Amino acid sequence: MSSFALDPSRLPIRIQDFDPADAGGRDKERIKAETVELRGRIGKLQELLYANANQSLLILLQGMDTSGKDGASRMVLESVNPAGVQTSAFKAPNTEERAHDYLWRVHRRMPERGYIGVFNRSHYEEVLIVRVDNLVPEKRWKKRYAQINAFEEMLVAEGTIMLKFFLHISKEEQKQRLEDRIADPHKNWKFQSSDLLARAKWADYMRAYEDVLNETSTAHAPWHIVPADKKWVRDFIVAKTVVDALETLKLDWPKPKEDLSKFVIE
Amino acid sequence: MSSFALDPSRLPIRIQDFDPADAGGRDKERIKAETVELRGRIGKLQELLYANANQSLLILLQGMDTSGKDGASRMVLESVNPAGVQTSAFKAPNTEERAHDYLWRVHRRMPERGYIGVFNRSHYEEVLIVRVDNLVPEKRWKKRYAQINAFEEMLVAEGTIMLKFFLHISKEEQKQRLEDRIADPHKNWKFQSSDLLARAKWADYMRAYEDVLNETSTAHAPWHIVPADKKWVRDFIVAKTVVDALETLKLDWPKPKEDLSKFVIE
Numbered sequence: 001m002s003s004f005a006l007d008p009s010r011l012p013i014r015i016q017d018f019d020p021a022d023a024g025g026r027d028k029e030r031i032k033a034e035t036v037e038l039r040g041r042i043g044k045l046q047e048l049l050y051a052n053a054n055q056s057l058l059i060l061l062q063g064m065d066t067s068g069k070d071g072a073s074r075m076v077l078e079s080v081n082p083a084g085v086q087t088s089a090f091k092a093p094n095t096e097e098r099a100h101d102y103l104w105r106v107h108r109r110m111p112e113r114g115y116i117g118v119f120n121r122s123h124y125e126e127v128l129i130v131r132v133d134n135l136v137p138e139k140r141w142k143k144r145y146a147q148i149n150a151f152e153e154m155l156v157a158e159g160t161i162m163l164k165f166f167l168h169i170s171k172e173e174q175k176q177r178l179e180d181r182i183a184d185p186h187k188n189w190k191f192q193s194s195d196l197l198a199r200a201k202w203a204d205y206m207r208a209y210e211d212v213l214n215e216t217s218t219a220h221a222p223w224h225i226v227p228a229d230k231k232w233v234r235d236f237i238v239a240k241t242v243v244d245a246l247e248t249l250k251l252d253w254p255k256p257k258e259d260l261s262k263f264v265i266e
Numbered sequence: 267m268s269s270f271a272l273d274p275s276r277l278p279i280r281i282q283d284f285d286p287a288d289a290g291g292r293d294k295e296r297i298k299a300e301t302v303e304l305r306g307r308i309g310k311l312q313e314l315l316y317a318n319a320n321q322s323l324l325i326l327l328q329g330m331d332t333s334g335k336d337g338a339s340r341m342v343l344e345s346v347n348p349a350g351v352q353t354s355a356f357k358a359p360n361t362e363e364r365a366h367d368y369l370w371r372v373h374r375r376m377p378e379r380g381y382i383g384v385f386n387r388s389h390y391e392e393v394l395i396v397r398v399d400n401l402v403p404e405k406r407w408k409k410r411y412a413q414i415n416a417f418e419e420m421l422v423a424e425g426t427i428m429l430k431f432f433l434h435i436s437k438e439e440q441k442q443r444l445e446d447r448i449a450d451p452h453k454n455w456k457f458q459s460s461d462l463l464a465r466a467k468w469a470d471y472m473r474a475y476e477d478v479l480n481e482t483s484t485a486h487a488p489w490h491i492v493p494a495d496k497k498w499v500r501d502f503i504v505a506k507t508v509v510d511a512l513e514t515l516k517l518d519w520p521k522p523k524e525d526l527s528k529f530v531i532e
Contacts, residue, residue: 254455265448
């Protein structure tokens with residue numbers, strides 16, 4: 001298990017015990033250089049994952065608006081062959097999606113073997129916004145933790161590595177970032193007044209996230225709480241976790257299935 | 267129209283008149299530096315495309331095995347936010363895909379507005395391998411040129427910019443690259459003995475490509491013949507064409523739909 005994963009044997013945690021600005025005493029410039037190096041390794045490891053094509057990696061990003069879900073996915077994937085990556089942003093479900101169970105649209109977007117998938121939001125919205133905004137009855141969403149754990153356990157058993165990241169920002173840092181979107185004409189288009197609705201329910205969301213972290217941090221798919229007030233800390237932790245997970249696989253270049261020496265190119 | 271596009275008023279062309287090793291008298295180091303600069307511009311232009319979200323860009327790559335379809339897509343997209351890109355590699359159609367018309371699987375993979383799509387192979391295989399290997403009768407595939415033109419004309423009218431690239435390598439350069447895959451243990455996994463089957467039908471493929479270029483280079487969606495023996499020439503032409511196409515749109519940051527000054531972040 002990576003060093004940033006929540007240990008299932010040490011649950012429950014309290015979200016207030018995690019400082020969104022925590023840098024772990026690290027030096028900014030050194031960490032930035034280390035992240036560059038990690039990104040290079042992600043690029044090489046992804047080629048091996050693709051070449052072997054018997055496992056897949058899912059990077060699942062959750063967090064409040066402006067917590068850096070886009071930024072984190074961009075950071076990890078910039079050094080990777082985009083042909084080997086499948087990104088999915090889950091917004092409010094459309095009519096067809098709502099006509100199915102809540103895992104249906106997520107399941108069909110899972111990365112195939114050899115690929116890295118990046119989920120910007122995920123099935124966890126079904127126990128976050130759905131709970132906070134009372135979109136389904138409590139007795140129904142409460143069952144979802146166990147359903148999600150069973151779903152993810154199957155995915156892991158079938159060859160998916162699940163890396164679940166909670167990008168943890170402070171309410172103060174979000175204020176800065178939203179004001180920035182209002183002030184900067186290049187960022188105006190990112191501002192949505194609906195972001196303020198979720199912000200107004202901050203405490204409800206933190207309670208919902210705390211339950212998610214405690215209920216769905218399993219041995220096969222633990223959550224990683226990422227202090228996200230500082231982008232360089234966020235990027236480092238995500239990159240380090242991805243590299244650690246891929247290196248655990250000890251991938252090598254696959255041996256050819258045929259004897260290549262017999263082929264002569266005319 | 268970009269300078270590398272086939273001019274519909276100057277058809278038909280003969281493929282033998284295009285030299286796969288042509289560098290246009292360009293200086294390698296200068297062009298490589300220019301490509302780096304172009305890639306930076308693609309990154310910025312893609313943000314604008316995404317922010318405006320009323321048009322999409324399709325980069326369609328065709329060419330013989332080893333012609334650099336993977337390499338070209340990687341080059342363009344490395345400097346782009348991967349969350350705004352949708353890549354699709356079209357292999358032999360599966361059972362569900364074969365149960366539909368040949369444009370069905372391609373249509374559903376078209377990039378949505380605001381996105382860049384990259385097709386590694388495409389519906390053009392339906393008049394290439396399908397023709398060379400006699401997979402459907404001639405009277406059926408011959409109709410496809412007009413069908414494809416009508417399909418693409420609709421796409422363009424509805425907001426898609428179509429950039430179709432034929433990566434043109436020589437048979438000699440392919441020999442080098444295939445031998446490299448056999449010799450280099452890191453590339454062994456890329457080698458498929460089936461590549462040799464297509465290679466053995468080189469002349470048939472060139473005839474089929476020539477017809478594709480002549481029949482489907484339209485004003486709305488012309489083909490670009492890219493000399494692909496030299497990777498730096500290939501990358502430059504693709505990058506330049508993408509930048510030119512996006513700059514023609516004269517995109518600016520969208521104005522906010524609401525008066526942002528009224529929002530105070532509590």
